[in-house]
Amino acid sequence: MDTDRLFKENEIKANRMMTLIAGVTIAIVVVTWVLFELEFFYIRVQFRGLMVFSILLLASAMCLASHFKYEKSWIKYSLMGSVTIVYAVTTSVLTYNVVLLVTIPIILSVRYFNKKYTTSIAVLSAVVFFFAYLFGANHGMLDLNFIQYAPGTQIVTNENMWLDDAVRDIPYDHWLMIKNTIISNYFVKLLQLIIYSAAAVKLVGYCQDVMQEQKTLTENTARIGAELEMAERIQKDMLPSIFPTFSESEVFDLYASMTPAREVGGDFYDFFMIDDDHLALVIADVSGKGIPAAMFMMTAKTVIKDYALTSSDTSEIFTIVNDRLCENNEAGMFATSWIGILNLKTLVLQFTNAGHNYPIIQRCGKPCELLKDKHGLFLGCMEGIQYKQSEITLSKGDRLFLYTDGVTESHSSENKLYGEERLMSVLDDISAQSGETVLSGVLKDVRRFSDGMDQFDDITMTVLTIK
Amino acid sequence: MDLELTSNREGKELTVSLNGEVNTLTAPKLKDLIDGQLPDTDVLVLDFAGCDFVSSAGLRVLVNDYKILKKKGGQMKLINIGKNFAEVLNITGLDTVFGIN
């Protein structure tokens, strides 16, 4: 069904082209007529009537085509038919001067990418031009090669006389002329026409295939594009976004955001309650971009959450997660990640760092500093390694800021890096309580810094404030 | 810069001294030497006194040997580590994995 539509659309385009060709033909007929009236060249046959006929025929075909918006299926025949007839008429007048006209309808028919159509035009050409040669043999320009005189016939010319007129004045056998023209001229052209037609039909078949292939390709590309978009949406949906879940908490305020780069990346954050007293926080950055990164990200996120719900020891969680991620990791993907579990009763934060940027900790009212734990190997590198757990105790007013290198590695137009220091000084200046305000403040500053530059990496941030 | 290796065996303990650089070109040399000896080795000591450049190709050799040793209950020690190599181990976090003196 769809393919039919494709070829229908093509036919309309081809009809438009044919209408243009008909117009060009009218223009040529008119120019020829004007030149003839100016006696620029000589045509023995009185052909003004034929000129009027040709112009009217072409013009009516054009009007019909345009009136029916090039859509009706007979339009292609009416256009090509009228063009063929006009060329045949021209051939009957100018005979051997315009041999190439025979081939034009077939060549034009190729544009329709329709084998049946090209075949019909070939047959039409053979028939119409037969009559053209028949009529042209004695009424068009005489082809002196085919005229036969009795031996010894003399042709007498003077300086104002064309050879054609001189020959025509001498009686000759008109039937013999027709026979000669049909056999030696038309028939030879017919053989050539067959070759042209065969080539044209073959070419049309090829064009049809190419069109169909191209259509399939276009559809596939569109489908992949749509699927990619879907993947991006799924990935985004995987990140928790219902912040009011925690808004009733009297202990902490939490806000996270991810601003993806143009291409799907592998950043993610996650947070969830393990039980009534334990809040887990995760941030990670998967290597690479595109679908592989997104897939690895989803695995990593799922696995981390699975194990975090069964173990409260962050080093143990990463040890198991790392083993799981190493299994069948033929692609050599990896992720840097940080996990922390906060005990809401004691405010003790236990955490493990697998090659991730150091989080920033801002003790109540004091300047920011990096939470420099000893970080372990990134996730997905090698199995069987033991991660270490560190812990700090938070207190009221403390703020913990987690981020990926999309923040610190943002570029300015002068090729400067945003860096940890600028990040920390911005955080120092934001005294707002709400996490949402803090993150939008940082994002605004990053945007100001990298004014006009493409965002190369995902920008992912989480901020936890103890109330 | 090439890599020269001298190995010294005391029972089940194999000490390999590295002199030069471990990079993409020389890492196979280190790998071949250690792989041949690993079946008889429980403790592998790598002396980096004469080597302060270990590229990622070298790290992969170390990681693979470490995995093999660990699987059979053996251990690997890196000694006399220079500043550059220490930085590399620290950045990757491999210093938490290998035994380092």
Place this chain on the structure above:
Amino acid sequence: MKEIHVDSKIENIPEVMDFVRAELEALGCSEQVKAQFKMAVDELFGNICLYAYGEGTGPVTVSVGLEGDPPAAVVAFCDSGSPYNPLEADLPDIGLDIEDRPVGGLGIFLIREMMDSMSYEYKDGCNVLKLTRLNG
């Protein structure tokens, strides 16, 4: 920007390393920066040798220079092989046993951590990989 043109063969790694080191020296880079770029050359030039031209070899241009303000050292690799981002494929282990699992991401991770920025683009039929490092 100074350039060196070599064939993509791992035997040429030392030549590229020496060139990069000498140029960084002339630009006044610290010992640490030189060591870090050496690491990057080993990994990335090695990747190009293995992947850029498939089984065969081809020309590679390595250039060293300063860019931006404050000036940052820039090392760029340019090859005209098939489009391929060396930052996304890690160098496989040489002569890895079948039962050994590959060690994922070490080289790329290291470079990512050591450099201030890396960029890849496929431009005019060339893979252009650019590493930038501030002289700290």
